[in-house]
Amino acid sequence: MNTEVTTTSQYPLTEALRQARAIRERLEDTYKISIDENGIWAGNGILRGTVIDDCDAVLSRDEQEQDYIYDAIGTAAAESSEMSGSIEISGTTWGWSLTEIDVSDAEAAVEEAQEALASSDEPRQWRCGDDGASWTITASSVAEALEKSNSGYDAPSPEEGTTWVHISCYCEDTGEDGSTTLAIDPEEPDCYADHEHDWLAPHSVVGGLKENPGVTGNGGGVVMEDVCRHCGRYRVTNTWAQDPYTGEQGLESVSYRDPDEASKRWVEREVLRAAMVAMDGMDEVVSYEEDFTDPENQQVFVELAQDANMDAFEDAMVGKVDGRLIVSDQNGRTVIYVGQYW
Numbered sequence: 001m002n003t004e005v006t007t008t009s010q011y012p013l014t015e016a017l018r019q020a021r022a023i024r025e026r027l028e029d030t031y032k033i034s035i036d037e038n039g040i041w042a043g044n045g046i047l048r049g050t051v052i053d054d055c056d057a058v059l060s061r062d063e064q065e066q067d068y069i070y071d072a073i074g075t076a077a078a079e080s081s082e083m084s085g086s087i088e089i090s091g092t093t094w095g096w097s098l099t100e101i102d103v104s105d106a107e108a109a110v111e112e113a114q115e116a117l118a119s120s121d122e123p124r125q126w127r128c129g130d131d132g133a134s135w136t137i138t139a140s141s142v143a144e145a146l147e148k149s150n151s152g153y154d155a156p157s158p159e160e161g162t163t164w165v166h167i168s169c170y171c172e173d174t175g176e177d178g179s180t181t182l183a184i185d186p187e188e189p190d191c192y193a194d195h196e197h198d199w200l201a202p203h204s205v206v207g208g209l210k211e212n213p214g215v216t217g218n219g220g221g222v223v224m225e226d227v228c229r230h231c232g233r234y235r236v237t238n239t240w241a242q243d244p245y246t247g248e249q250g251l252e253s254v255s256y257r258d259p260d261e262a263s264k265r266w267v268e269r270e271v272l273r274a275a276m277v278a279m280d281g282m283d284e285v286v287s288y289e290e291d292f293t294d295p296e297n298q299q300v301f302v303e304l305a306q307d308a309n310m311d312a313f314e315d316a317m318v319g320k321v322d323g324r325l326i327v328s329d330q331n332g333r334t335v336i337y338v339g340q341y342w
Contacts, residue, residue, distance in 0.1 A: 013122045017113035017114060027101055031047045047078065069089055083099075123140050125137075125171065130165050141176075142169055145169040150182050153165065157187040164183055167179065188256070199227070223236060224239075232259030232263035233263070265298065268338040271322045271324060276300060300337075
């Protein structure tokens with residue numbers, strides 16, 4: 001049986017593989033058949049399904065009757081569980097015997113075509129998917145298929161923290177496959193007044209060792225806790241996170257928490273300290289004194305020059321430092337504090 005394939009396709013290796021597979025598939029349901037008439041050999045042919053081809057046996061001088069006999073023998077041989085048998089037609093015993101066709105050459109041709117395609121850079125189809133969806137990608141290798149899947153992957157932002165998506169790709173033509181894990185981090189929450197987050201680790205807020213605040217051990221890694229000096233939100237980074245689906249450890253995850261009372265009070269102090277730095281260069285400020293003893297009422301007392309205008313001073317502080325600053329007069333003393341914007 002001829003197993004040679006030829007192609008002029010723009011994807012010649014893929015087409016050659018598909019032709020080789022088509023030849024092998026035809027052979028899988030194909031046998032050599034030998035026909036005898038009343039025990040006397042009549043001819044040999046090929047049985048494909050129920051159809052006898054390429055047979056030189058003359059079963060009748062009447063063409064229509066011969067076609068009928070061929071069909072009857074082919075059907076009987078295909079439906080039989082035995083490799084030989086016979087049927088009676090109009091007093092004549094027609095015998096048949098089947099011989100399996102050697103498909104090793106065809107199988108070798110398929111394997112050779114697969115190897116040629118797999119080792120080439122010819123684009124081929126990949127079936128890719130995650131834990132719930134699937135898609136098709138054209139790529140020249142499993143690495144490229146996974147890269148395209150990763151770069152084009154669109155997943156909603158997780159609410160609780162980093163999640164992991166498992167993407168796999170398989171090429172039916174070559175049997176190549178591969179997989180990767182894609183980390184999906186939550187979107188960073190907005191900061192106050194369009195600020196960029198400034199993540200710090202003040203010991204008074206995040207705790208831990210003073211020389212390494214906000215850091216605690218976790219398995220083979222650490223958990224690091226930061227807080228934004230503008231909005232008081234927390235960012236928690238875990239360098240020994242675990243994928244609950246696979247059990248893999250040593251991954252990195254990130255999550256965010258809303259401000260609490262400790263981070264809010266710290267942000268207020270940071271804003272007031274920035275205000276004190278700004279006042280060092282202002283002619284209308286004679287002196288100032290911080291009072292952070294009451295976390296619920298943190299403020300800075302300011303002595304202004306006699307000709308200073310309090311409204312203009314407040315506008316300057318808001319413009320230079322922070323829009324949350326409020327300047328007021330309390331019993332004849334000028335006081336700066338942070339408004340409750342939380």
